Structures are given as structure tokens and as C-alpha cells.
Amino acid sequence: MKKIYSDTRELDKAARSTFGLTEDIMMENAAAAMEKEISDYIKKCNGPFLSRPTVLVLCGGGNNGGDGYALARRLISHDVSVTVCEVLEAKSEMCILQKERAKKSGVHFISFYELDDFLTETSFDLKAVADCIFGSGFHGELPVQAKAVLDAVNKEKGLLKLACDIPSGIYFKADVTVTMGALKTQLFTDRSKDMCGKIKVADLGISRSSFENCPSVQPEAFLLEESDLVLPIREKQNVHKGTFGHTVIYSGEKTGASVIVGTAALNFGSGLVSLVDKTDGLENKNIPYELMTGKQLPENTTAVALGMGLGINNDCGNEYLETLIENKNIAAVLDADILSGEKFSEKLKELLYSRRGLDNLILTPHPKEFANMMKHLGLGEYEAADVVENKLECAKKFCSEFEGVTLILKGADVVIAQKNPSEENVRIYVNVFGTAALAKAGSGDVLGGFAAALLAQHKNSLGSAVHASLAHALASQKCSVNFSLTPFELISYLKQI
Incomplete structure (x- = not known):
């Protein structure tokens, strides 16, 4: 770098x-x-x-x-x-x-x-x-x-x-x-x-x-380079699926988003992947066979992805956040509705403070979601354009408040930031490898799945964010026709980086 x-x-x-x-x-x-x-x-x-x-x-x-x-x-x-x-x-x-x-x-x-x-x-x-x-x-x-x-x-x-x-x-x-x-x-x-x-x-x-x-x-x-990417290559042979963690995706209104996240997590090394919805939302849905489903959080869960396709008025959102507050050892990736929905703001704030210094929580907002989240958290009034123009300053303000929580602030160039309690300054990385091909519904769900998979495999949040973001961006470069990329094609390009 x-x-x-x-x-x-x-x-x-x-x-x-x-x-x-x-x-x-x-x-x-x-x-x-x-x-x-x-x-x-x-x-x-x-x-x-x-x-x-x-x-x-x-x-x-x-x-x-x-x-x-x-x-x-x-x-x-x-x-x-x-x-x-x-x-x-x-x-x-x-x-x-x-x-x-x-x-x-x-x-x-x-x-x-x-x-x-x-x-x-x-x-x-x-x-x-x-x-x-x-x-x-x-x-x-x-x-x-x-x-x-x-x-x-x-x-x-x-x-x-x-x-x-x-x-x-x-x-x-x-x-x-x-x-x-x-x-x-x-x-x-x-x-x-x-x-x-x-x-x-x-x-x-x-x-x-x-x-x-x-x-x-x-x-x-720090400017990330292609050589900084570390893929979750399996070095040992005497292993089983549990060795590589269990990623759980809390599903909501848009089941397709959960399927994308789960597929991305499975392809990025998670040993087990489950979709969980406390309602009947997963019944009679065409869920890929390799993704398990249920209504309760499995006991062996090592990482959770929450917010992707959840819905800003989902009645279970606060309950899911409470579960993460009570189980600090379970790593998590938060995105989309759980970050920007005002209904979840108080529980979200409680979760963020509860995870300070633990290095096992990642947030992946785009600028509009980040602006809404900052407002609901009481950290300032922002428009999406303000965030775009001042991404480094915005990232520093958030991370200084929630030490140990990692932020992936999406955009044309991705900003990854975390304030380590033992360091004076917020550590910031910039990923410039993303392409316009990623401006497509579902691309962020793939990123969330990659990050959750690394957390499930017991990686720390900052390293997981860096390597998930690099893999996501570099995979997008393999698409030769930049307007045609779909989330599942993006996942498939992992094999080419």
C-alpha cells in the first residue's frame, strides 16, 4: 500500500x-x-x-x-x-x-x-x-x-x-x-x-x-494495491465445514438480497451459510439448496449479515439488533435498511457502543445511507452530496465515536476506516479498483457477503473489510462489458482474481 x-x-x-x-x-x-x-x-x-x-x-x-x-x-x-x-x-x-x-x-x-x-x-x-x-x-x-x-x-x-x-x-x-x-x-x-x-x-x-x-x-x-489482497486460501487439510465458520443472513422483505449475500459468503469461504427469518418469509421461496433456512439463530453462528433487503419498517429488525447486543462474540456486517431506517436507530446506537474496541463489527453504507445514519445517531446533519465530497472527514468522525467498529463507505472510490483504541488517529484505506460495473442492484449485497464470510472465518473486522472490498472491486474488473454485470456473475469472477 x-x-x-x-x-x-x-x-x-x-x-x-x-x-x-x-x-x-x-x-x-x-x-x-x-x-x-x-x-x-x-x-x-x-x-x-x-x-x-x-x-x-x-x-x-x-x-x-x-x-x-x-x-x-x-x-x-x-x-x-x-x-x-x-x-x-x-x-x-x-x-x-x-x-x-x-x-x-x-x-x-x-x-x-x-x-x-x-x-x-x-x-x-x-x-x-x-x-x-x-x-x-x-x-x-x-x-x-x-x-x-x-x-x-x-x-x-x-x-x-x-x-x-x-x-x-x-x-x-x-x-x-x-x-x-x-x-x-x-x-x-x-x-x-x-x-x-x-x-x-x-x-x-x-x-x-x-x-x-x-x-x-x-x-x-493508505492507498490499497492489488498485492494487498489476501484470499481465504485453505492451507490445512485436516479440516471440516465447521472450521470455516457459519454465516447467518437475517432475511426480510427482499429475500433475493439474502440469497445474494448467502451465495457470496459461501463462495468466499464460509463453511456453512443459513438464511434466518423469524416470520414465514422464507416459506415457499426458491432458496438454493446449499443455503440452509430457519427461524432461529443457529447455536454455532460465527457471523451475521443484517440489513440487506430487510425493509426499513421490518418488525423484527430491533429484535435482531438486540440479539447482536446480547451476543457480542458473534461478528456482524450491517448494511442498508438497518443503518438508515429511523425505526432501528436507538438499538443501532446501543449495538455500536456495545461493540466498541471489539473489532468484530463492519458497516457498509453508501453515502445516502451513511447520511441518514449519522443524523439518526445524532452525529450531524448531512446530505449524500456532503458525504461524497468529504468522505475521509465523515469516516473519521464516525470512527472516532465508535472505536473498533469498521466502516466501509462505498462510492466510486471506497473508504475503509477504523479507530483502534490503542492508536491516536483513525486508520483509513482507499480502494480505487472498483468499476462502473458495480453500479447495479445487488453489488453491495455481494460485498456484504464477502465481508461476513471472512468474519465467520474468525478474521478481524478491519482485515475482513479490506480484503472483502479488494476482492469485490478486482472481481468487477473481470467483466468485459461493464453494463451487463449481475451479482452472481460478480461472485463467479472470484475465481479469476
């Missing part, structure tokens, strides 16, 4: 102090990394050209703009035509210096008023655009002229679009983002997933590990 930082300015300062680097040296390395991306791309471009391959660099007034001016100056040495569009007046000391250097090197300059004419005149030769307007330090609304410029270049087709550090305002739609020194949290919001393209980290004169080696600056989160 890789470190993700909310702010790298202290890392910049530490690198300059420890290794004797100057701001100029670091900026030159940043420009060199972008230069390589653009020059490698242009080498692959086949003519004919009306003149020469053309590169447009959009520059802001801060150090991100300084990176852009340095990039333009370096690109002049290649057989390309380089133009800078000065979107905002140069203001920082390094930006002013790099602008003067670019001018003296023969870089062509235009104002943002001239951009439309430039794009028309160079439409045949323009092969790359570099967005160097704003970096990771920018917050708030984009200036009008910056937004207009980005609107114009976003419409351009058939060329490389490169972002410096992060896409400006997460508004520029990049093919590749060259981020400076270390990964930033802004690169991993749900909105960023469609805007950043391929993310590459540029070394700034020292190795990435040296840049990140600053004890006073802790990462905000």
Missing part, C-alpha cells in the same frame, strides 16, 4: 532542510517529470502536421504556474511549438522567475482572451495540453476565467491532457496527472475518479521514500 497525504507542504520544507534542496531544484524536477510524459507521447504521434506538434501550457499565478513555465521552457528544446496561456497573473516569487526564464527562452505567450482563436488555428497540430493553473493547495470556487479556459480545453479531442499535481479544481479532465512528491487526498475523491486519469508521482530531486520520510508528518490514508 502507498501513503496518501492531505497536505505535502511540510514534506516539501523537510526535504529542503534535510537534503539541501532549493525550491528551484524541486520545481525543475517537477517540470522534468511532466516534460517526459509529454515528449514520450508526442514521439508516438504520427504526422503529417501543418507546422510542428504543438503543446499548450495553462499557467496560474502560484507555484503550480511556475511548474508550467518551467515545463514550457524545457519543451522548447524539443522539436515542438510551445505556447503558454497566462490564465492568471504570476504572483509567487518562483512563478515570476520561471515566467521570465520562459520568455527569454522563446516561449510564445497568449492571454486567455486569445485562447479560442489559438485552439482554432492549431486544431490540426495541437497534441498536448498541460494544466498548471492550480495545485493541491487550491480551495474554493475556480475563478471565472480559469473555468472558461478549462471548459474550452476539456472539449478538445485527440490530444494528451496532463494535469500538474492535481487537475485544477478537479475540473480539468486529464488523461494523466503528474502529482508532485507524494499522493494527495484530493486525487481520491469520488469526483476525482473521472478527472485524474492515470496518476503518477514525480520525484522532486530525492526518492519518494526519502521525501515521505518525515516523522512529524503522518499520512492521512
Whole structure:
């Protein structure tokens, strides 16, 4: 896994102090990394050209703009035509210096008023655009002229679009983002997933590990990698089905959801799987033979999945929660209606407090469910959009209140979080491997089944959440037609990861 930082300015300062680097040296390395991306791309471009391959660099007034001016100056040495569009007046000391250097090197300059004419005149030769307007330090609304410029270049087709550090305002739609020194949290919001393209980290004169080696600056989160996945491979041979736990799914209004969860759990290693409904809801239903059914919780239950398809007004929901309160040794995954239904909020709160520090409870809400849950728990008023825009902060707030409870906050990029009572900060992981194929009814039920299966096999909640989420996301990548994925196909793709 890789470190993700909310702010790298202290890392910049530490690198300059420890290794004797100057701001100029670091900026030159940043420009060199972008230069390589653009020059490698242009080498692959086949003519004919009306003149020469053309590169447009959009520059802001801060150090991100300084990176852009340095990039333009370096690109002049290649057989390309380089133009800078000065979107905002140069203001920082390094930006002013790099602008003067670019001018003296023969870089062509235009104002943002001239951009439309430039794009028309160079439409045949323009092969790359570099967005160097704003970096990771920018917050708030984009200036009008910056937004207009980005609107114009976003419409351009058939060329490389490169972002410096992060896409400006997460508004520029990049093919590749060259981020400076270390990964930033802004690169991993749900909105960023469609805007950043391929993310590459540029070394700034020292190795990435040296840049990140600053004890006073802790990462905000960790980026999961494919190699972090640990599947529940069975190492021992002298075993039986009970060795691998008994997963129970409390069934409700939508029996199909329970069947999906149970099938996912069975396929992810649970030795036994049962569907339980205290009413007659499972009678005369077409339940797969390998899933057992009943009205009472089996004595050998090791993990429970609750909420999937339950119904927000289910009369048994609070009784099921009470069972989990009374049996703290039974691990559980909670999702959907049991989290967002106001009817269950008091018992849910009681359960959450009862499991503090036990590391055997996982919640898997999507943003709307999370917003409703936070409101019902008295932890704040949120809209789903607020959660989407501030997932890390929302996760930290919840996990700080309920230490030892693990949260899987779903979305384009999945956030997995837990506050270990023995650690100062909330530990957060980000899973970026999911695809649009998962935007389908039943996909979340599969995730819940995977997580419950690992809990049933006596794994801790944080590890279960991480590995279930990775398996879920990586399986989705095996679908070649992303609009056609069904829950049972998703489960079947486990065999290919």
C-alpha cells in the first residue's frame, strides 16, 4: 500500500532542510517529470502536421504556474511549438522567475482572451495540453476565467491532457496527472475518479521514500494495491465445514438480497451459510439448496449479515439488533435498511457502543445511507452530496465515536476506516479498483457477503473489510462489458482474481 497525504507542504520544507534542496531544484524536477510524459507521447504521434506538434501550457499565478513555465521552457528544446496561456497573473516569487526564464527562452505567450482563436488555428497540430493553473493547495470556487479556459480545453479531442499535481479544481479532465512528491487526498475523491486519469508521482530531486520520510508528518490514508489482497486460501487439510465458520443472513422483505449475500459468503469461504427469518418469509421461496433456512439463530453462528433487503419498517429488525447486543462474540456486517431506517436507530446506537474496541463489527453504507445514519445517531446533519465530497472527514468522525467498529463507505472510490483504541488517529484505506460495473442492484449485497464470510472465518473486522472490498472491486474488473454485470456473475469472477 502507498501513503496518501492531505497536505505535502511540510514534506516539501523537510526535504529542503534535510537534503539541501532549493525550491528551484524541486520545481525543475517537477517540470522534468511532466516534460517526459509529454515528449514520450508526442514521439508516438504520427504526422503529417501543418507546422510542428504543438503543446499548450495553462499557467496560474502560484507555484503550480511556475511548474508550467518551467515545463514550457524545457519543451522548447524539443522539436515542438510551445505556447503558454497566462490564465492568471504570476504572483509567487518562483512563478515570476520561471515566467521570465520562459520568455527569454522563446516561449510564445497568449492571454486567455486569445485562447479560442489559438485552439482554432492549431486544431490540426495541437497534441498536448498541460494544466498548471492550480495545485493541491487550491480551495474554493475556480475563478471565472480559469473555468472558461478549462471548459474550452476539456472539449478538445485527440490530444494528451496532463494535469500538474492535481487537475485544477478537479475540473480539468486529464488523461494523466503528474502529482508532485507524494499522493494527495484530493486525487481520491469520488469526483476525482473521472478527472485524474492515470496518476503518477514525480520525484522532486530525492526518492519518494526519502521525501515521505518525515516523522512529524503522518499520512492521512493508505492507498490499497492489488498485492494487498489476501484470499481465504485453505492451507490445512485436516479440516471440516465447521472450521470455516457459519454465516447467518437475517432475511426480510427482499429475500433475493439474502440469497445474494448467502451465495457470496459461501463462495468466499464460509463453511456453512443459513438464511434466518423469524416470520414465514422464507416459506415457499426458491432458496438454493446449499443455503440452509430457519427461524432461529443457529447455536454455532460465527457471523451475521443484517440489513440487506430487510425493509426499513421490518418488525423484527430491533429484535435482531438486540440479539447482536446480547451476543457480542458473534461478528456482524450491517448494511442498508438497518443503518438508515429511523425505526432501528436507538438499538443501532446501543449495538455500536456495545461493540466498541471489539473489532468484530463492519458497516457498509453508501453515502445516502451513511447520511441518514449519522443524523439518526445524532452525529450531524448531512446530505449524500456532503458525504461524497468529504468522505475521509465523515469516516473519521464516525470512527472516532465508535472505536473498533469498521466502516466501509462505498462510492466510486471506497473508504475503509477504523479507530483502534490503542492508536491516536483513525486508520483509513482507499480502494480505487472498483468499476462502473458495480453500479447495479445487488453489488453491495455481494460485498456484504464477502465481508461476513471472512468474519465467520474468525478474521478481524478491519482485515475482513479490506480484503472483502479488494476482492469485490478486482472481481468487477473481470467483466468485459461493464453494463451487463449481475451479482452472481460478480461472485463467479472470484475465481479469476
